[in-house]
Amino acid sequence: MLHRLRAKYGPIFTLYVGSRPVVFIMDGDLAHQSLMERSEIFADRPRPILATSDLNTNLLSINNTSYGSVWRLLRRNLASGVVNPCKATKSSTQVQRMALDILLKSLKKEAEANGGVVVPVHSIQHSVSFLMTALCFGVALDEDVVDKIKNVQMGLLSIVDNRYALNLLPKVAPAREGDQIESISTPSQTSQSPWDGVTGTTTTVLRELSEEDIVSFCSEFLDGSIWAPCAAFEWIMARLVMHQDIQEKLKKEIRSVMGDKKGQVDVEELQSMPYLKAVIFEALRRHNPAHFLIPHRVKEDVMIMADHHEYLIPKGAVVNYLVTSVGLDASVWEEPLELVGEVHARR
């Protein structure tokens, strides 16, 4: 439907949900104008209309905080602490190694059991879940606990996805009966000693958090950090099987940097692998795990230039970005459906 509306009205148009304007942006130039050049105006998040409100209305989470000091604090905390490769500690490097071991062992076991054939979905999910739960809780959890958390998050994700549809089109999206929301509490059983995970670093920079706030942060972190990387990882592996030439080039680059060294690639070594980075960017363009960004909201009336015309986005409007449409735009990418690592290597 959105593509039909784009063909009729262009890359930006507004729909109304009740009296609330919901703007759709479907091209890269408009996304850049708004999110990069006018970021302060577009950085806010809308309140949920109805659908997700029972999940987290008054709880703190990064993606539903209004633009302001707490918004900045939460992002800075995540970006400069937990996911900052330069802040890697001995324990976080160790947990990465453990996650890699889990992945390799699981792939090997499956290959041996199936005459060399591997469908790596579960191995990837398990290993990424292990890594992210360790970063989240600050401890490496037993693998069966990781599996339980992964399953709860999977159930939660399907509910949230349905409810985002409800937020967008509450009159037409069917409500699901009997949705269950299970809560996660920090498991007490651990196999490693604790270090500073997401909850640890968060508590150092905010007012005292309630237990519900902490559950909300952990749930958001796991939600954001497990499924997108797993989907990206699966697509990259599938593409490397399809494109043996790209696989060969990657192997060459990795060998040239690693030399005779065996084992995990270090963060510093990654800096000398531009082709690897380009292939990851290209795979994210071609197979973006998220069709939409999380909805944004404008805090004042704003005009943006679309096709040489000024387009008004009124104060309070919700703005949705269709990233798949940006990534596959034939007026920007020469062969939008192909995977061409060199495109990003040149940029």
Ligand code: HEM
């Ligand atoms: C392939 C990997 C990933 C992809 C493609 C991805 C994609 C996205 C996208 C599209 C958004 C919405 C941005 C917006 O609306 O402006 C987002 C937000 C977010 N992601 Fe990721 N993500 C990935 C990995 C991660 C990881 C590893 C973490 C945590 C360690 C994470 C945590 C978050 C958080 C907390 C948010 C909300 C931030 C905000 O509201 O500004 N993501 N991600």
